[in-house]
Amino acid sequence: MHDIRAIRENPAAFDAALGLRNMPPVSPEILSLDADRRSRITAAEAAQAEQNKASKEAGVAKGRGDDAEFERLRALVSAKKEEVAQMQAEAAALDERLNEMLQGIPNLPIEGVPAGADENDNVEIRRWGEPRSFDFTPREHYEIGSVVPGMDFETAAKLSGSRFVLLKGSVARIHRALGQMMLDLHTEEHGLNETWTPVLVLSRMMEGTGQLPKFGEDSYQTREGWWLIPTSEVTLTNTVHGDLIEQASLPRRMVAHSQCFRSEAGSAGRDTSGMLRQHQFEKVEMVSITDAENGMAEHARMTRCAEAVLERLGLPYRTMLLCGGDMGFGARITHDLEVWLPGQNRYREISSVSYCGDFQARRMNARYRPEAGGKPEFVHTLNGSGLAVGRTLIAVLENGQQADGSVDLPEALHPYLGGKTRLDAEGRLV
Template sequence: MYDIKWIRENAEAFDTGLKRRGLEPLSSSLLALDDTRRSAIAKAQSAQERRNALSKEIGKAMGAKDVALADSLKAEVASLKELQPALEAQEKAAVEVLNEQLAAIPNLPHDDVPEGADEHGNVVKSVHGEAPEKTGGRLFGFNQLKEHYELGEALGQMDFETAAKLSGSRFVVLSQRLARLNRAIGQFMLDTHTEEHGYTEVNPPLMVRDDAMFGTAQLPKFREDQFRAGEDHWLIPTAEVPLTNLVRESILSEEELPRRYTALTPCFRSEAGSAGRDTRGMLRQHQFEKVELVSITAPEKSREEHERMLACAEAVLKKLDLHYRVMTLCTGDMGFASQKTYDIEVWLPGQKTYREISSCSVCGDFQARRMNARYRAGEGGSPRFVHTLNGSGTAVGRALIAVMENYQNADGSITVPDALVPYMRGVTRIEKA
């Protein structure tokens, strides 16, 4: 969400940022709407001021026993009073039209974000490790690598057919030790972020209202991607929504920042527009689990916090000894609310490709304005909008996929990574029951 005053004072920079996003200039049309809003406000204020002045004049006329003048002034007051609702309606309509337009505009990218139209314009920031099948590591001498769903179905612990009977496509039933491994991954990640990285664990609601979804920018633009839950609620697409909204409509003290939250929750997405993509396996599900990271910071600290959040997400993959790369997303591939985004892409040897497992974004004050989330800098300072950041720490289902494919054995069994053995009650290998 934008401050129209900032756009008026920085119209050229605003249009330049939109151009980098692949959008046409909008400052002129927005300022024209703001002029309409200003005019409507001025008319309503002028009418009210005239009514106030007339009231005084009526009093003087009555005191002078000038009945004719008093009646004339009263008639003008009545006329203005009758006009007032129409003027207020014009003002309200002008404000709503402007806000609707502002709410539909994506965040502007930081200057150091690479330009590009789509994912082909993304840039490699760093690479951790090497693909194990290329280095003679744990898959040495084993060439028939399978994808996760082939492994899971052969183990009899990953059932898409039964899930389809229960819920339709893009669902899965995990059972036995694969279900335990999935739970272990989530708990391991949550413990890592709370015990080592200083995040506060939260167990938030899984259903939120419209204003919470608006605050983090899922609404109104991405309505079709969400699942409605009754008339008043939405199922959360990510814990980013409730975690970020914890500070909505509040003024924090500077000493309270940064605030760092984490949660392990189910997430629900309609996957609108993804027909035909990743239809096999667990890569793109309507329901999945994710460990979310959210930071609320002062503006001067948000860039530094972004790098810190990325390092926290990377740490869990390093503990699992997974090969991955970090990508800096280009202007055409960033999320709607993001100023800059890093994607972590884990290597999946069964697919012989990298797939996103985490996305860490800094949003500046874009979400804070929509939530009216502020802080007060120092004693007696004026409230300022906080900066918000969010990231996956990481997606549990995709981490399960990565573990299965990277730790598969020639006989179809899965070796449990050392970091997860304590969460598996000492089980070191998952085999067919």
């Protein structure tokens, strides 16, 4: 949500920032709506003052027995009352239109975010690890011999339709181990507070983090009105919804491992093979609630937390600074981590780490009381995958695959697999 006062004060800067997202100027329409709304409010206040004045004068006229003047003033009071109601109704309608428009405008990129239309205009910041050289043609995850018995798409399709998978046996255990390893790393070494959250939320929680009203088609809603979370960013961030907290309690750093649900409404024909893009998946999500001064430092820290998971698993990756046209709706700046997938011979996104400023906090009305005194300020929010568990499973399997169809597993996973180090050619952990 945007601050209308900031748009009034510098509409050119507002439009210029939106230009980084390839959006046309919108401040003229916003300010026109705002001016109409304010004029109705002013007119209502003026009519209210005239109504009050006429009401007092009518009392005086009645007291001195001037019936004609009393009737004239009583008619004026009635007319002004109707005028007040009319102006207030028009102001409320304009206010609703203005809020709807502001809710549909994405966050403003910060200085330094590159202009660009899509992922082709993103900028590489750094990369870690060297992609492995294979003496055979590497397969995609769902084609690896030892993986095939444990990754059942046919049964999942029978149960639920397309874009679902049934993980079984050793593959399911590796998937579970990855989530556990990520949680342990984030809680024991990165200082994040583990949190278990619901996966069903109220509409106002989805509004708070920006999934509604604009992106409702990307999520699932139950008949009772709850929404299935697309990520636990929704629940973790909304833990401060409507709250006034002390600055001394910031930052609040949380992590959750949860099921996530997305309709993938805009991805028809994309990644239809394998489990790269699913309607139901698991993610270890990081969220930070901080103050206005420390948002960018927290963003760098959260990026490193996500990178550390990939490094612990020995998976080559690159860190990308997203251009304005490729950033998510609520982000001011985003780092994408892209892991190397030898089966596709390319880097693919495995985490997005975004700093949202006070954009979500305004929608949630989440504020903090400054230690130095003064009026409350909106908190600043951040979120990032640490990591997407299914995509990490894909990367582990593809990078560790051997010519005979077996898979060597990262050392970091061995303690979570009872000391087992490999998936043999028959799909057994050994």
